[in-house]
Amino acid sequence: MTFRYGEQVILDSVDFQVGAREIVGLIGPNGGGKSTLLKLVLGLLKPVSGCVQVLGKSPSAAARHIGYVPQFANFVKRFPIRVEDVVLMGRQGRSRHWGPWPRADREAIEAVLEEVDISHLRRRHIDALSGGQLQRVLIARALAAEPRLLLLDEPTASVDSDGERSLFELFHRLANRMSVVVISHDLGFISDYVDRVACLNRQMVIHDTEALTADSIEKLYGDHVHMIHHHH
Amino acid sequence: MNFITALGSQDFLQNALFTGLLASIAAGLVGPYVVVRRIGYLAGGIAHTVLAGMGIAYFLGANPLMGAFVSAILAALLIGYISLKGFDQEDTVIGALWAIGMATGILFISQTPGYKVDLMSYLFGNLLLVPAEAISMLAWVVGGLALVLLVVHRPLTAVIFDEEFARLRGVPVKSLYLLLLVLVAITVVLLLQAVGLIMVLALLSLPAALAGHHARSLGMMIVVASLAAMAFTTGGLAISWQFDLPAGATIVLVAGIAYLVSLVWRSTRGQRR
Numbered sequence: 036m037t038f039r040y041g042e043q044v045i046l047d048s049v050d051f052q053v054g055a056r057e058i059v060g061l062i063g064p065n066g067g068g069k070s071t072l073l074k075l076v077l078g079l080l081k082p083v084s085g086c087v088q089v090l091g092k093s094p095s096a097a098a099r100h101i102g103y104v105p106q107f108a109n110f111v112k113r114f115p116i117r118v119e120d121v122v123l124m125g126r127q128g129r130s131r132h133w134g135p136w137p138r139a140d141r142e143a144i145e146a147v148l149e150e151v152d153i154s155h156l157r158r159r160h161i162d163a164l165s166g167g168q169l170q171r172v173l174i175a176r177a178l179a180a181e182p183r184l185l186l187l188d189e190p191t192a193s194v195d196s197d198g199e200r201s202l203f204e205l206f207h208r209l210a211n212r213m214s215v216v217v218i219s220h221d222l223g224f225i226s227d228y229v230d231r232v233a234c235l236n237r238q239m240v241i242h243d244t245e246a247l248t249a250d251s252i253e254k255l256y257g258d259h260v261h262m263i264h265h266h267h
Numbered sequence: 268m269n270f271i272t273a274l275g276s277q278d279f280l281q282n283a284l285f286t287g288l289l290a291s292i293a294a295g296l297v298g299p300y301v302v303v304r305r306i307g308y309l310a311g312g313i314a315h316t317v318l319a320g321m322g323i324a325y326f327l328g329a330n331p332l333m334g335a336f337v338s339a340i341l342a343a344l345l346i347g348y349i350s351l352k353g354f355d356q357e358d359t360v361i362g363a364l365w366a367i368g369m370a371t372g373i374l375f376i377s378q379t380p381g382y383k384v385d386l387m388s389y390l391f392g393n394l395l396l397v398p399a400e401a402i403s404m405l406a407w408v409v410g411g412l413a414l415v416l417l418v419v420h421r422p423l424t425a426v427i428f429d430e431e432f433a434r435l436r437g438v439p440v441k442s443l444y445l446l447l448l449v450l451v452a453i454t455v456v457l458l459l460q461a462v463g464l465i466m467v468l469a470l471l472s473l474p475a476a477l478a479g480h481h482a483r484s485l486g487m488m489i490v491v492a493s494l495a496a497m498a499f500t501t502g503g504l505a506i507s508w509q510f511d512l513p514a515g516a517t518i519v520l521v522a523g524i525a526y527l528v529s530l531v532w533r534s535t536r537g538q539r540r
Binding site: 077078099101105108110114115116120127128132160180 | 299303417418419420421422424425428429430431432433434435436437438439479482483484485487488
């Protein structure tokens, strides 16, 4: 699949598959096309050539089975809404669109709030959340849709290292029941928790996590990269 | 005669109060969506195109209120369609319709022979001139507005909160956006009865903005905005009666002062935290 913005090629002949209940880390330099790839999978963009298939269907037909956590919140934090109502938004499309929320949807988010560890924040206004807490709310909103494929665009960008570890442990657990693609710049965390690493810089190279070496990373980023070893 | 005594004996004052209360409910129902979606300017554009509809209706000898509804809804759909299709920027389209609407209205009014007091009451608002038969129609429209919002509140909130996410969940984003604009258009025409064309934006935005200082959900914002707007119209009408002032301007000033007090109260409370 190839994608261009005008004359600029963003993704060049990318061939990428994710298996059922597989967790893949997507890395690469800024502007390398990572977020664009997720938007193509979501059906928000269309490829210039080639095609995208999600769960055997077109992206738009499969959209309701995809959970998506964007890199930046697309809403204003002053919006008058509480955490549980944001999470409930993930239930849109699973039941009827109209009228008040059915009781089944309200019950369905209980387990999600527990799993993402934000039950205690449920009545809090989103304006009163830290960056890390808001990130968890967005993840809970994506999980409320009971997705079969979860796409996360830099979900740990505003989280401290303890929070990052617990989020990656959560993603690892989630991969027992869904496919997960997570964009991250933190190669240390990625290699500990994912099955494969996909390196994207206009073109895609896929590595098993063991094969991720300083040489392959430098080649991908096109510049010298400092390797810092973390002890987890 | 004081306001309470007059209310018991003067039919036209009762009509004015009922109209004001119905317009307040409409403003409270729709205003919060306008404020959180930040489309106050759009409501202003619709309000001014209404003049075209009223002018044409007046020229043809038809009911100016009907002309107002038709032109407001057409303007809302046109602005929404052009903005969704990306033909031009939304604010440019609104500015163009704003000017064209007023110019068309004034041209038709100038060509209409006779006495123009009815139209002037739409322009500047005069609660005391609202006929009794208009009230039952307003009540039906406000009831319909409430019913529609009860049905679409959930998906509409999803669209206003995060349009991209709502689209991914299969919510009909474009249709709901156009519906919101039509509801804004209907409310603008209703508010014209109470406070007039020039002050429509105030009643649509001030009670909702005040409610936004205190409410933690859009639903609660709607309840608070409706109650606040009802208090402003009743209080403003009473003051205007007592001191022989124009009703529309008094209502808007009461709402404006309450909004400023709420803003100061919220910011000082925030500083103490």
